[in-house]
Amino acid sequence: MKLLIRNLIPVLLLTCCTLCLHAQPVKNQSTAVVLKTANTLLQAKQYEPALDYFKKALQQAKNTKNIYQQAQAWEGLATLYSQTKQSTEALVAFQTAIKLYKGIGYNMIADLLNTQMKQFLGLGELYAGIEIGARGIKLTVIDVKPGNQISDFTLRMDTSINTDAAALSYQSEKETQDAIVLLYNIIKERFEIPMNRIHIVISSGLKQELDKYNKADYFAGIIRPKELDPKIRISYVNVDEEAALSFKGIVPQAFRLTANQLDVGSGNTKGGFQDGNRKFIPITFPIGTRSFQKLLESRLTGDISMFDYRKAAEKLITDSLGRMINYGLRDKTEFKSRDQIYISGGIVWCIASLMHPEKINELQVELSLQDILDFQNLACTDFETLANPELSKTMTPEDAAASKANIKRVLNTYDQKALLAGSVWLGELLRQINSINPDKKLLFPRYAYVGWISGYIMDKISKQYTDMAVK
Structure with a gap:
C-alpha cells in the first residue's frame, strides 16, 4: 500500500499544479x-x-x-x-x-x-563532401534529417575518381584538380547544393605525405579550381581528427560505449573507442596498406616469387612493425578487451568481397581471422581461385551479377601484391588487437567508405547548431 501511495505522489502533484495554474x-x-x-x-x-x-x-x-x-x-x-x-x-x-x-x-x-x-x-537538407585521398577523389552526398540524433542521414550518392595525388607530380595535381571540377559540377547541377553545405577535405593519409615535404598548404592551393566558389575552403584533417570522425560516422550511437573501430587506409591506420566518460581515445599508426607495400618493396631486389614476397612481408612485421603495433596498444586494454570491432578500409572490402561474395546485400559482413589467413594463402598460392570465387547456387541472378561487378572493381583497384601485402598488415593488426579477447566479433560495414567524410559533415552541422543555440 505504501509503495502504491509513493507511486501516486508524482501524478497527484502534477494534477494539483495543473489545477493551480488554471486557477491563476x-x-x-x-x-x-x-x-x-x-x-x-x-x-x-x-x-x-x-x-x-x-x-x-x-x-x-x-x-x-x-x-x-x-x-x-x-x-x-x-x-x-x-x-x-x-x-x-x-x-x-x-x-x-x-x-x-x-x-x-x-x-x-x-x-x-x-x-x-x-x-x-519529413524533408531533409542535402550536404556534399569531397574527400581528397592518396588513391583518389571521392564524392559523398547525404540527406540530413535532424531528429533526436544529429547523425540521422541518408546516403544520396557516392562516387569516386581514381587519381594518384600522393605522387605529388604536376600530372597528379592536374588530375586531382580536374576531378574536383567534375565532382563540384555534379554537386551544383544535379543536386543544387548551396556553397555553405559543400565541404572539401584532404584526408589524413594524404596530409601525412604532404607534411613530409611541408606542402599541405601549397597542395590545397595548387589543386583549387578557378571555378570553385571562393567561400568554399579546401581544408584538411590530421590522423587523430580523422579517427574521431570515422568513429562517429561508422559506429552506431547505441554501440559507441561497447565497440571499437579501426580503419585501415592506404597511408595510415586509425581508429579508437569511447571510454566511460564518452571521451574518444584515438589509436593510430603511420602505416597503411599502400605505405606498408612501398616499405616492403623498397627492401626487395629483383623478381621474386609470391611465396618469398609473403615471407619478406612477415619478416618486416617481425623485425619492426609488429613491435610498433605492440607499443601503440600497450596501454589500450579496454580497446583490446571489447567484444566487437568495426573494421574498414580497402583491404577489408577486398576480403569481404572475395571471401564472402554471397553476402553482397548484407550491410554488415562478419569476418574472422581465419578469413584473413585463408585470403593470404590464396593470394600467395592460388590467385586464380581467389579472383574467381564460386558464387553460391542459392544466389539470385541479380545478386550474382552484382557480386561479379563488385569483384571486378576490387581487381581493377588492387593487384595481387597489393592484396597480399595489405592482408599481412591487417592480419597482424587484428592478431594483436584480439590478444586479450580472441572471440571478438569483426564487422565490416559496407557504408564505412563514407564514414569519416560523413562524420566530418555531421560534425560541422552539429557545431553550426550549437553556435546558433549559444548566440
Whole structure:
C-alpha cells in the first residue's frame, strides 16, 4: 500500500499544479510568465492547458505589440501542434514564427525553426563532401534529417575518381584538380547544393605525405579550381581528427560505449573507442596498406616469387612493425578487451568481397581471422581461385551479377601484391588487437567508405547548431 501511495505522489502533484495554474488569473501575469507556464505544461505533455496558455500569451503579446514574444508563442504552438500531429496548424505556426523572427533580425533562431519544420514534414537538407585521398577523389552526398540524433542521414550518392595525388607530380595535381571540377559540377547541377553545405577535405593519409615535404598548404592551393566558389575552403584533417570522425560516422550511437573501430587506409591506420566518460581515445599508426607495400618493396631486389614476397612481408612485421603495433596498444586494454570491432578500409572490402561474395546485400559482413589467413594463402598460392570465387547456387541472378561487378572493381583497384601485402598488415593488426579477447566479433560495414567524410559533415552541422543555440 505504501509503495502504491509513493507511486501516486508524482501524478497527484502534477494534477494539483495543473489545477493551480488554471486557477491563476492570467491577466495579472506578465507575458513572459504565461509563456513559461505554457512551455512547462508542454514539457509535461499537458497539451490542452498548454494550448490555452500559448494562445493567451500570443494575445497579450499582440496587445503590447511585442514581436519577439509573439514569435515565441507561435514557436510554442508549432511544437505543440507537431507533437499532437496537427499538420496544417503546425505548418502555419512554424511559418509565422519564422517570419516574425526574421523580421526582428533573429535569423539563427529562424533557421533552426526552419530545420525543425523540415523535420516535421519529413524533408531533409542535402550536404556534399569531397574527400581528397592518396588513391583518389571521392564524392559523398547525404540527406540530413535532424531528429533526436544529429547523425540521422541518408546516403544520396557516392562516387569516386581514381587519381594518384600522393605522387605529388604536376600530372597528379592536374588530375586531382580536374576531378574536383567534375565532382563540384555534379554537386551544383544535379543536386543544387548551396556553397555553405559543400565541404572539401584532404584526408589524413594524404596530409601525412604532404607534411613530409611541408606542402599541405601549397597542395590545397595548387589543386583549387578557378571555378570553385571562393567561400568554399579546401581544408584538411590530421590522423587523430580523422579517427574521431570515422568513429562517429561508422559506429552506431547505441554501440559507441561497447565497440571499437579501426580503419585501415592506404597511408595510415586509425581508429579508437569511447571510454566511460564518452571521451574518444584515438589509436593510430603511420602505416597503411599502400605505405606498408612501398616499405616492403623498397627492401626487395629483383623478381621474386609470391611465396618469398609473403615471407619478406612477415619478416618486416617481425623485425619492426609488429613491435610498433605492440607499443601503440600497450596501454589500450579496454580497446583490446571489447567484444566487437568495426573494421574498414580497402583491404577489408577486398576480403569481404572475395571471401564472402554471397553476402553482397548484407550491410554488415562478419569476418574472422581465419578469413584473413585463408585470403593470404590464396593470394600467395592460388590467385586464380581467389579472383574467381564460386558464387553460391542459392544466389539470385541479380545478386550474382552484382557480386561479379563488385569483384571486378576490387581487381581493377588492387593487384595481387597489393592484396597480399595489405592482408599481412591487417592480419597482424587484428592478431594483436584480439590478444586479450580472441572471440571478438569483426564487422565490416559496407557504408564505412563514407564514414569519416560523413562524420566530418555531421560534425560541422552539429557545431553550426550549437553556435546558433549559444548566440
